[in-house]
Each structure stands twice: as structure tokens, then as C-alpha cells.
Amino acid sequence: MKGTTIALDHWQGREAAALIQDGHLEDLLIDTDLPRPGTIYRGIADRPVKGQGGMFLRTPDGNAFLRQVKGLKPGQPLLVQVTGYAELGKAIPVTQRLLFKSRYAIVTPGAPGINVSRRIKDDDIREMVKEAAHEGLAEAPLPDEAGLILRSCCAEASPEDITEDVIAMCQLAANVLADTGTEAEILSEGDGPHAQAWREWTDPAHIAAQDGSFEHHEVLDMIDAAMRPHVPLAGGYSMIIEPTSALVAVDINTGGDTSFSAGLKANLAALKDLPRQLRLRGLGGQIIVDPAPCPKKDRKQLEGSLRAALKRESTETILAGWTQLGLMEIQRKRDRVSLKSLLKSAGK
Template sequence: MKGSTIALDTWNGREAAALIVDGRLEDLFIEDDQPRPGNLYRAIAQRPMKGQGGMFLDTPDGSAFLRQVKGLSPGQPMLVQVTGFAEPGKAIPVTAKLLFKSRYAIVTPEAPGLNVSRQIKDDDLRESLLELVHDTLGEVALPEGAGLILRSSCAGASEDEIAEDIIAMAELSKAVLADMTGAAELLVDGEGPHGLAWREWSDPAEIDDQPGSFARHGVDEMLEALKSPVVPLGNGASMVIEPTTALVAVDVNTGNDTSPAAGLKATLNAFRDLPRQLRLRGLGGVVVVDPAPMPKKDRRQVEQALKAALKKDRVETIVVGWTNLGMLELQRKRDRVPVKGLL
């Protein structure tokens, strides 16, 4: 089936959203019991962790950990935002660099300037968007010292929609930044799966938000496939994705193909699909890939294929490099919860 569809439904009693492009599952959000990334707290500083350059904070949802703290004293309130999901037994990861993000606009406290996404290449459109920003900010001002980013989704939006988003984020940011005193409190809820779908999946798509949409679009079967660690790559090749306590291990196999180029073909197919598979499975942290056997001279080609696939991925991932044993290491942000337990 050609085209894009956004299915908004529930899965095992949890709110869920799925993006299907040309009949293939491209992205997935499933509600979890952990604090949501994007939650914004007034937190209370507790104790510094000497040698780690951070401090534990008290929040309504439990202990949080903030890195790179300077001049922060125990008992002091501060505003922080959840950046990702905590590993089992660890504190909630937070940052003091707040972002007020919506579908079209992002307000950036303590980062002044007006910017338009680099993905918008049309100079005339960029100029008209900046004019719209100046006109809108004449009606409602940003917090002092704050900046504004217009996202790539502005390219297909009306001026009224963009202006409404800018005003909403400006007013929200001013209200939150003025609320610095008091006990630990949740000030802004992060988006749930349906809200994230509206905010992040901005390309034109059919939206099915009626009950049973997952079954109608085959999402149920696609989620069942995620329960298996084995991902078929065609011609008998496969990759096996297995999360461990320390890292995510990925093993690429050629299967029964014994041709000279079998290792290169299997690894290329694996690297082109790896970002999508990690995204759907909610896997992050250290990722170590053991490619299929191939000449060392082919490493540059397969690495370029992986980097091209990562450019289309929303999850921040760093390609660290090759190890002495011929494995490729990645560092991937943990901004999603592993879905294996939820499925």
C-alpha cells in the first residue's frame, strides 16, 4: 500500500501511535509508566556526586540526576527537563537547558536568536517565515534572553498555524520560567504517543484515530515481528539484535549465501535498516555491530550507507568508529523505552 498513514490507537491498554509508510512500519510510540521525556519539573537540589560532575535532584517522580552543575547548593530549587528514559535502577536523566517544543516552533531559553530549520532550503520561504516571526513577536514577546527556532514542518503549514504555535510556546515558556519558587513539582507534562505523533510526524499522511486502527492497517502483525531478535535481510541473510545490560549487540549473518560479495551485501542491507529497527525497538546507549565477513576496504562503503540512513532518523546517534576486532561502535540517545517488555 502506497502513501503514509498515522494510526492512533491503544496496545495492551496503553496509548500508542504508529507511522506506516508504503506498507512498512517506520516509527512507533507506546506509552510507558516512566516519566516522559519532555516533562519539566521544579526540582530541589539534594547532594552532589563528587568525581562524577553531577548532582541528585528531588522531583515528584523520584530522584533525578543532573550533569555539569556549577554553583548549585543543596536545597536550591531549579527548573529541569527530562531528556530520556532511565535505565533500571538509575535516576531520571534531566537537563537544565530547557526546550519548549511544539509542531512548528521551539522556544530556547538562554539561547537567543531567531533561526529557521536548515531543511528549509527555499530562500523566499525562509525570508517570509522570519517576517512572520517578527510580526508575531510584536504581539507576544519571548522570555528575556530566549530564542526561537522554526522547525522544518513550517514548510507545509499556514501562517496562522505557525503564529498560533509561536504564541503558545512563548506564553508557556514565560509562565514556567517565572515559576521558580516552591517545592518539587511537575510544571509541564511531556507529550504522550498521540501528542508526539502530531508534533513529530508532520509529513502529509492519512490519519486514522478510530478504535481498531492498528488492526485495520496491519500494525498488530508488525508489532508481533518486533518480538523476535532476528530481522530478515533477503537472500537468506539476517541480523540479530539483542539488548544486554551493558550494550545492544547486533550480529549480521549471510545465511547460505557463499558468494564473494555476500558479506558486503548483507552488511549494506543491515546498515540501511538498522536505524529503523533500533527506533522501533526503542533501543539506545552503546550499540556494537558485528558485520558479516567482508574485506577491510569495504568498511568505508558500509559506514557511508549507515550514515545516510541515520540522517533520516530522529534519534541522535554518533558513529564512534571501528574496533580492532572489526566491529562498528555507535552511541545512541536513550529517548525511548525498550518496547520488548511492553509487547
């Protein structure tokens, strides 16, 4: 099946969205019972963590942890935003750097200025985008010391849609930043999968929003495949992806290919697909890759292949280097909950 489809449906009773490109599952968003990234709290400073430069906060959803704090006193209210999902038994990760993000516009408190995405090269389009934004700002001005980023997808949008988005984000930011409450409270809920898909999957696509769209577009089978450790690759190669309590182990195999270049070919195929596989499985943290045997001189080529694949990722992912045993070390932000955890919580 050629082309791009966005399927909006439910999986195991949870709201979900799937991005399908040319018949392959490219991305998957599934709602959880945990606080959504992007949620903004009025948190209450609780107790500092000595030696870590952090502070535990009280929120309506439990303890949160804020890094690199100075001058905070227990009992002090402050605005914080959820940055990702907490590991089991740990506090919700939050930041004081708030972002009010939509499909076309991002309001940035503490970072004044109006900026248009550099991906928009055409001067006429850039001017249209700025004019649409200024129309919105005339109705809903930016809060003091706040800025505005106009995203790359503005290039394909109508001026009216851009103006409407700017107004909505500026009004939301103004309401939240004007907060004067003193008790722990949720001030803005993070986006669910359907809203997040509209916000982030901006390339032209067919939208399938009817009930049963996952079954019709074979998304359920694709999710089942993403649950399995074994990942078949082109050329008869494969990799095994197995999360443990401490890390995610990735083992790359050459299969039946016994040629001299089999190791390099298998590694290149696996590293090209690895970011997508981690994304679909909701895996992050420490990732250790055991490559198929290949000469040490090929490592730069492998690193280049992985970095090229990571350029399309929105999740912060760092190639840390190689161990003495020839294993590749990767660090990936935990911004999703693993598929297996979601399946367990559904009682399966």
C-alpha cells in the same frame, strides 16, 4: 500499500502512534509509566556526586541526575527538563537547557534570536514564516534572553497555524520561566505519543485516529515482528538483534549466499535497516555489530552506509569505531523504553 499513514490507537492499554510508509512500520511511539522526555520540573538540589561533577535532585517522580553543575547548593530550587528514560534503578536524566517545542516553533531560553530552518530555501516562504512568527510575538513576546526557531515544516503550514503555535509556545515558556516556587513540582508535562506524532511526523500523511486503526493497518503484526530477534533482509540475508543487560548485540548473516561478495551485500543491507530496527525496538546504549565476513578494505563503505542511514535519525547515534576483533561499536542515546520492557510491564 503505497503512501504514508499515521495510525493513532492504543497497544496493551497504552496510548500509541505508528508511522507506516509504503506498508512498512517506520516508527512507533508507545506511552510508558515513566516520566516523559520533555517534562519540566522545579527540582530541588539534593546532594552532589563527587568525581562526576553532577548533582542528584528531588522531583515529584523520584531522584533525577543533573550533569556538569557548578555553584548549586543542597536545597536550591532549579528548573530542569527530562532528556530521556532512566535505566532500571537509576535516576531520571535531566538538563537545565530547556526547550519548549511544538510542531512549528521552538522557544530556546538562553539562546536569543529568531531563526528559520535552513531547509526552507524559498525566500518568499521564509518571509511569510517570519511575518507569521512576528504576528505571534506581537501578542505573546519571547521571555528575556530567549530565542525562537521556526521549523522546516512551516514551509507547508498556513500563517495562522504558525502564529498560533508561536503564541502557545511563548506563553508556556513565559509561565514556566516566571516560576518562583520552592518545592519539587511538575511545571509542564512531556508530550504523549499522539501529541508527539503530531509534533514530529510532519510529512503529508493519511491520519487514522479511530479505535482499531492498529488492527486495520496491521500494526499489531508489525509490532509482533519487531519483538522477534530475527530480522529478514532482502536477498535472503538476515540479522539477529538481541539486547542484554550490558549492550545490544547485532549479528549479520549471509544466509544461503556463498558468493564472494555475499558478506558485503549482507552488511550493507543490514546497516541500512539497523537504525529503523533499533528505533522500533526502543533500543539504545552500547550496540555491538558482528558483521558478516568481508575484507577489511570494505569497512569505509560500511561506515558510509550506516552514516547515510543515521542522517534521518533524530536520536543521537555515534559510530565509535571498530574493535580488534572486527566488531562495529555504536553508541545510541536511550530516549525510548524497549518494547520487551513495555510488554513485561503489561503483564504479558
